[in-house]
Amino acid sequence: MSYFPVSAMWCSAPDSGLIPMPRTVDFGLEKIVRDISKPRVPTRKTAVSLRRLGTRQGGLGMTLRSEEESNQGQPTIRRGASGPAVKWFQRAFNRSDTGGRISPDGEFGPATEAAARDFQRAHGLNPDGVVGPATWAALPDGRPMPLLAQGAQGEVVARLEEVLNSCGYSPGYIDGVFDARTRSAVTEFQRAEGISADGDVGDLTWQAQVNIAGQTLENAVGLWFAGDSGGHGNENGGVMETTYTVAEHDTLSGIAQRFYGNASLYTLIASANNIPDPNKIRVGQVLKIPPQSYTVAAGDTLSEIAQRFYGNASLYTLIASANNIPDPNKIRVGQVLKIPPRPLVGAAYGS
Structure with a gap:
């Protein structure tokens, strides 16, 4: 079931992920040449630089929290609810294998309830449309991707720049620095996707599609960055560590x-x-x-x-x-x- 229209923008082959495009990233510590079509296994030296950047390692050979642990502590939500917990569910649903996507707007309306029922049916749960402990435990990690704005730096920015470049939006040098050119590329991407063109990368931008195969920006950049903040705030009104x-x-x-x-x-x-x-x-x-x-x-x-x-x-x-x-x-x-x-x-x- 499709919960909202998908973009027809094409920037990669539908059956093979992103088009391989080698890039050079210079963080001042080393040059990293890699292919964005697959996660990179960090060397010891790179791992040290990523720790300095405050970036959790992910992808091949990297440790992430289990889905159940990642969604622990979320409240039971149902139709009429709104706020961060609803957005958490909407992100988790969009990352599931159920099919269909919902807008991560934080409002538990008819589309979100329908999505909850579909997910519950697909996973042998009571399809009551209420997201409680059993549903949370079965869902993928719903943590947010980092909020990126001009001035941010790090591996997640480098990956973002790579994806934007492969889609035809030039961010300038692929250097992991969210500068004016990166912001301009993000703004162009947002306009093409019908998103508010503020130049910042938040939930709506992360979940925009980058190809007709249904791959989202967050999938292309790497979901292992979910939960990282790089010093940015989170949606609960607090500062992520x-x-x-x-x-x-x-x-x-x-x-x-x-x-x-x-x-x-x-x-x-x-x-x-x-x-x-x-x-x-x-x-x-x-x-x-x-x-x-x-x-x-x-x-x-x-x-x-x-x-x-x-x-x-x-x-x-x-x-x-x-x-x-x-x-x-x-x-x-x-x-x-x-x-x-x-x-x-x-x-x-x-x-």
Whole structure:
């Protein structure tokens, strides 16, 4: 059953996945040449760089959570419900083998109920259209893909650039940096797919089709990135955890400078990781990088706040997402905002 029209855009062969197109990715640590038609098995050196990027490894030889574990803790939902849990189900359903797709709009309406019934029938469950523990346990992982906006960097951005390029939308260099050209390519893709062309890659964009075989953007880029944040917010109005793996010669003040632009904020990292002596961190230690907070003052705008914290006004989308702000023009004096760690750029990847 088809729950909404699919795109007829063609950018790959319907029976063989994406057209193999070797790319060179330079993260400042190494050049990675690979074929996007299959996941790449990381070398030890690459694995280290991915850990530094805060990116969970996935694909061949990589460990993911089980489906049941990934959907654990989700509430029972039924027709009339709305919000993050509904979007979680909609994403999970679209990733299932049931057939048909529903818009991940967070509204549990007739189409979502029909999808729930179809999934339940296909998996021998009571087809009551209510998504409870048994249905959640049978569903694929419903965690969101990362929200990507200009300024983001990492392996997921590189994969996105590769796919966009193969579809005819040039993001410039395939370098894992979400810059102005990447944003332009995303905007062109969104217009072609009838999606709001804001240049950010969120749920609707991730689930847009990239070929007539039904492959979605998130499938093409790699579902193993689901749940990663890269320092971006999540849809529950909180900040998804950003982590950093300590490398040789790292100091807490140096790490604070990378993520906050302020070395003196090493105290935030020390506190979040229960580190009594900031001079004692070890290579390989995984650190949580907590968000900062900011209280809105008279005359503030999200873009001005983003400029203040990130040096880039266009990254206001990160703050909006982290605080579940649907309209970035509507913030109030006295509102306390979570400010996610800034996306790593340039030498922030380590050397």
